[in-house]
Amino acid sequence: MNEQSEEEKLVLERVLDEQLQRHSTRQDLYDELERQVGLPVVALFTSFAYPVMMEDGDADMLEGVLQKCDLSDGFALLLSSPGGSGLAAERIINTCRSYSGSGEYQVIVPSKAKSAATMVCLGASKLLMSPTSELGSVDPQMIVTEGDEKQRFSVHNLIKSYEALFKKAVKEKGNLEPYIQQLANYDAREIEEMRSARSLSEDIAVKALKTGMLSKLSQPKIKQQVRLFLTPEKVKTHGRAIYAKDAITCGLNVQLEDLRSPLWLTVYELYYRLDHYVSTNNVAKCIECGGHSFLGTYGRE
Numbered sequence: 001m002n003e004q005s006e007e008e009k010l011v012l013e014r015v016l017d018e019q020l021q022r023h024s025t026r027q028d029l030y031d032e033l034e035r036q037v038g039l040p041v042v043a044l045f046t047s048f049a050y051p052v053m054m055e056d057g058d059a060d061m062l063e064g065v066l067q068k069c070d071l072s073d074g075f076a077l078l079l080s081s082p083g084g085s086g087l088a089a090e091r092i093i094n095t096c097r098s099y100s101g102s103g104e105y106q107v108i109v110p111s112k113a114k115s116a117a118t119m120v121c122l123g124a125s126k127l128l129m130s131p132t133s134e135l136g137s138v139d140p141q142m143i144v145t146e147g148d149e150k151q152r153f154s155v156h157n158l159i160k161s162y163e164a165l166f167k168k169a170v171k172e173k174g175n176l177e178p179y180i181q182q183l184a185n186y187d188a189r190e191i192e193e194m195r196s197a198r199s200l201s202e203d204i205a206v207k208a209l210k211t212g213m214l215s216k217l218s219q220p221k222i223k224q225q226v227r228l229f230l231t232p233e234k235v236k237t238h239g240r241a242i243y244a245k246d247a248i249t250c251g252l253n254v255q256l257e258d259l260r261s262p263l264w265l266t267v268y269e270l271y272y273r274l275d276h277y278v279s280t281n282n283v284a285k286c287i288e289c290g291g292h293s294f295l296g297t298y299g300r301e
Contacts (some may be wrong), residue, residue, distance in 0.1 A: 129244040131257060133243070209222050
């Protein structure tokens with residue numbers, strides 16, 4: 001067989017780059033997006049296809065990228081994640097603020113930044129969103145195993161149901177047996193842990209806003225104003241989208257981009273390429289900028 005020419009090898013390499021969506025296929029997009037927003041752009045992407053979440057190690061990987069960038073005027077974080085640990089979100093907020101020379105960072109939400117990822121958004125100075133971008137409530141969730149099935153419950157709703165049942169039992173003058181049977185399904189120690197988890201989530205979100213885009217408001221006022229994010233009372237379920245118009249109503253600093261604006265077309269292409277990258281080839285997590293890229297893999301049996 002004839003050896004391939006150098007030109008043919010370069011063509012094949014470019015095709016393979018496109019097929020695998022390697023970092024080189026996105027570098028020009030980072031350059032273009034940085035020109036459009038006027039800031040360095042760093043991406044933090046967690047797959048929605050694999051069961052991976054934001055965790056403490058993400059802040060370390062992010063720090064590794066931020067160390068290589070000139071962030072004297074701040075930067076924009078391109079964020080896509082189903083969520084994860086609230087403490088990890090708090091670390092990421094602190095990392096972003098610490099490395100930004102201005103102490104501020106913006107977040108671009110190309111599609112979904114839910115739960116703990118929404119917390120990271122709440123710590124920013126400004127959000128760039130389109131009408132289809134989604135945030136979510138930050139109330140903690142609990143996985144309950146019943147038999148072979150796993151169910152996800154809102155910690156807020158579990159506490160609420162326990163307290164309502166307990167209150168009825170205290171007021172009951174007659175037969176307490178039905179209440180005792182139902183209360184036996186709850187562990188008072190677990191309820192106290194749930195209260196702590198709910199309080200922690202609220203504390204992270206409210207303090208992030210108090211030291212960021214809602215700094216002029218008191219903490220009780222912030223809690224009242226962003227209640228949409230803190231409990232499932234209005235959204236009804238944890239996974240329901242909170243759109244840009246809702247975030248603006250809560251007083252958040254949102255730059256609403258037209259879906260067909262040049263900036264958002266660049267955001268969308270970069271998002272689509274990154275989303276494909278973290279959803280295939282067992283790549284589950286990617287933190288990168290135009291010049292550097294870290295990734296995490298997910299092994300399936």
